[in-house]
Structures are given as C-alpha cells and as structure tokens.
Amino acid sequence: MTHAIWAEGLVKRFGGTTALAGVDLAVRTGTVLGLLGPNGAGKTTAVRVLATLLQPDAGHATVGGYDVVRQAHQVRQLIGMTGQYASVDETLTGAENLLLIGRLLGVPRAQAKARARELLAQFELTGAAGRAAKTYSGGMRRRLDLAASLVGRPPMLYLDEPTTGLDPRARAELWELIRGMVASGVTVLLTTQYLDEADELADEIVVIDHGRVIATGTPDELKAKAGAQTLAVRPADASHVAVVADVVRELSRGEPEVKGQLVTVPVADPAVLPGVVRRLDDAGVVVTELALRSSSLNEVFLSLTGHAAEEPSEGSES
Amino acid sequence: MTTATIEPRVTVGDGLRQTLTLAWRTIVQVRHNPWELGDYSIQPIMFVLLFTYVFGGAIAGSTGDYLTFALPGIIVMNMLFVTMYVGTGLNTDLTKGVFDRLRSLPIARWAPLAGRILADQVKQAWSIFLLLVVGMILGFRIGTNLAGLLAAVALLLTFALAFSWVSVLVGVLAKDPERVQLFGFTALFPVTFVSNVFVRTDTMPGWLQAWVKLNPVTHLADAARGLMVGGPAADSVVWSLVWAAAIVAVFAPLSVYALKRRV
C-alpha cells in the first residue's frame, strides 16, 4: 500500500451549499499531506468524510485500503482524529478523558491507565492530569485532544486546523509534537489555513478553495508554479504606488498586491528585475526598497486563487 | 507501529461493554460536580415541600393525607424533568465535538446514545429514592408492600426510559444545552399540571377532564399510586405501558433521523 489515504471525486452538498465539488487526494504512507485552504473551503468536510463521520454524495475514498463508506468500522480502527474544536469532555480530568477512550477501545483498565499516563507525560500534561479539562488553557486542551486521538496508536492521524487560535508559543510546541509523531511513522492529514504551517509540516500540499482542488504539489513545487519568487517594490512617495503597480503588473503579468506602500507580485522569471528598474526610472519613481525573494505560501495562494487567504474572523460560516 | 488486527464488525457484547463505559463517564461527571447532583435533588425536595404545605391543607385537610395522594404524582413529574438531562448531556456532547470523537472510534453505533440514556437512569433511581425518603419523613405512607413499591419504581423507570427519546430529540434539535432545559420547563409543566397529579380530576371543568384522562402523566400517577398506596392499578399500568411504547415508536425513529441529519 503506497497510499494510506486516497480519495477520488468526493462531492458533499449541504442543502444549497456545495462543500466538496469533486476532491481528489492521495497521502503516501508515512508522509504529511497539508490540506490548505481558507475558511469555508471544505477542509473540515473532507476530513469528516475521510473519518467516516459524513457520507459523500459522490466519489469514494479508502483509508488503509478500506472503503470509508462500506468498511467504516475498519477505517475507524486505523484513524485518530483531532477535530477543529478540541473535543474533550470538559467535566472529566485529562487522565479520565484518555482512560475513557482506552476503555472504549477495549484496552484493559490497568493498561489503559498506563497508556494515559504515558501520553500525559509525552504531552506535558502530567501536572494537570487530575484537573477537569475545562480548567485547561487552549494549548493544553489541544494537547489533550491530540493525546486522545493517539490512545489507540493509530497509523493514520487527521489534524483539522490543530493550531488555529493558539498563541505562537503553543503553536510551535504543537508543531514539535506533530513532527515527533511523523518521525514515529504516522501518516498525517493536516488541514490548515496557515500557509506557513503547511510549509513547515507538509511533504505535500493540496490547495482547496470552494470545495475544489486548485493546486497540488510539494511546497517548493507550488512556489515554482505560482512564481518562484516575489518582487517587492516600495516607492518613496505614496502617490507613486499606482504607477509602480501598473509597471509590475505589465512586466510580471501577475496581479500585484498592495499593502500600505509596498507593492508585491509573484514572478516566474527573475529577468524582469532590470526591466522594472528601467521603467520606474523612466517614470521618475524613486524607490526605497526593491527586492526579489522566495515567495511565501501566502503569495502562492493569492496567485492561485486570485484572492488572498481570508482571515479566520472573516467569512465565519464554518 | 503496533498494527492490531482489524475487526470486521463490533459484537453486541462489545457494544454493551462500551455502553457501560460511557455510562461510567456520566457517573464520574457527577462525582466531579456534586452540585449537579444538587440540581436534581433540591428541585424534587422543593416540589414536595411546596405542594405539601401550599396545597396540602387546602385540598386534603392534612399534609400526610395530601402527600399520600400527591407524592406518586410528584415523583412522576420529577421523573419527566430528570429525563431532560439526557438531552442536555447529549446536546453538550454534540456542541463540544465529543460526539464526533466517539463516532470516529471503532465502537458500536448505538453505544454513545445508549450510554447516555443508561447513565441517566441512575439519576432517575436516585431522585425517586430521594423523593420517597423525603415524602416518608413528611408523612407519606406506603399502603401496599415492598413488591408494590418495587413494581411502581420499575414502571417509573420503564416510562423514563421511553420518555428519554423525547429528550434525545430535543437535545438533538436544540442549539445549546440551556434551551433543552428551557423546553423542559415550558413543555413539561403544562403536561404535568393538567393531570390528576395535584388535584382530583372530578374537580376540573369537563373539557379539561377529557385531556386529563388521556394524559400519560395521569395514568402513570394512578398506576404509581395504586402500586404504592393501594387501590386499582392494573388499568393504569397497562395504559402507562401503552403510552411508553407509543412514545418510543414515534420518538426513537425521529430522534435517530434527526441525529443523522445533525452530525
């Protein structure tokens, strides 16, 4: 089995909304696939279909070779899932949450307790093990949630926006934990709307928007596809921003993004740089910054979808 | 990686064991939050005290006499309110994502719901016990025998089990747990009051009597009264069971359908 998770033509509609409009994806065993897209793109829906929580309206998917619809019970034995919203029982303690899952999985009590202790130590929750989960901080809750999805040592792990809403430190800690799990051989399907997160963790990225796959590749391939580099120009005079935008649009044939006085555009060919310099010079524009650098995934996203990745607060339909 | 053998399906025995584990969860919740136990202890005690001392003298002459008439009905009414905890708990699981986590585990499809309902039967048994004790302290007398009492409790628990499906439906449809409780009060109060729980049917206007005679609460209260205090019980026991069956027949499929739609 080279593909741990494989999906073809997944369609899911909710009333008039098409959450998935024919999604294909494949995750090689032992790798991390980043499912990247803005709020409402269909990431959670895709994960829920692959986790047997939702039945697709069309298309099919297998996990470990088992069909997610017809062999759902088998699939459930292979997966661990951490939902977008930490799904721990808030009234139970951290230790009890993990014990509960161990017991449900049929692990004898003593072993389930030992496994809970082991996970709590691994996720640095030993000190809070006896406290109700509702007293946990956001980062602790996510760690407990992650621990809960690992009780049965699943070979496949779904992480739906695991770091959304966490502060940078908690986020970095969680990244470290995820890397550790990948190193131990777990196949991971990770959804995120943070482009740097996909860049950090994923071996391969599938970009989705409005329920459709709009690009697939390694982080480097995607950057190459959308323009390997980004040209950034900052005119000294704010009134020149429009002129700069026109010039870079014409020469790069990309749509520039303007942020304050900084104009950026993805470029495929570094040879545009001399042309831009000449044209700006002719137009009498003085620049304080002119640089060619590797694209961030944010810029990649912009050039792939034609719109910027929205902030989580906007379009808060999910 | 330890790759355990993949089972093709879950056995009924496994499902029952999982149900017990999930019911254990609810019991642990109570242990952590004894105030919750207070919620369904204080309310029934208040009911007994209020009805005994506010209505008791006026309706039956003495509080002991009134309690002997009203306590079985108060237990029925309280039982209906306690069933609402099934819906509140389920709704909390649904809104917090716990239900999704459970559904992603290789366990019986029916175990999460069964565990929830089973655990609440423990709460039911507790509040029935509490009401009987308080009632007896205030002058309620069992007029039959232990067998009658146990039969009454068994009937009440059976009806509670059936009525839990109404609660499940409300729990699935409600937006948040508070609304489940709100429904409990706005819908259950009229149903329980327009019965023979607090006053005898023959004191009411005729049009009201028609509904009172149909009301399952009336039949259940009559049955409980007959079994605990004495008097005819067979008819009302049968009617209570018919009602219980009818409620399950309507609300179990509706609940399961609504749950499938929601998740």
Ligand SMILES: Nc1ncnc2c1ncn2[C@@H]1O[C@H](COP(=O)(O)OP(=O)(O)O)[C@@H](O)[C@H]1O
């Ligand atoms: N249960 C549901 N009922 C109705 N619409 C839904 C439901 N779940 C998701 N949607 C809609 O489907 C689209 C995709 O949602 P989702 O998969 O949650 O996106 P993401 O996780 O990428 O933010 C959104 O437009 C969302 O409003």
Ligand SMILES: [Mg+2]
């Ligand atoms: Mg989502």
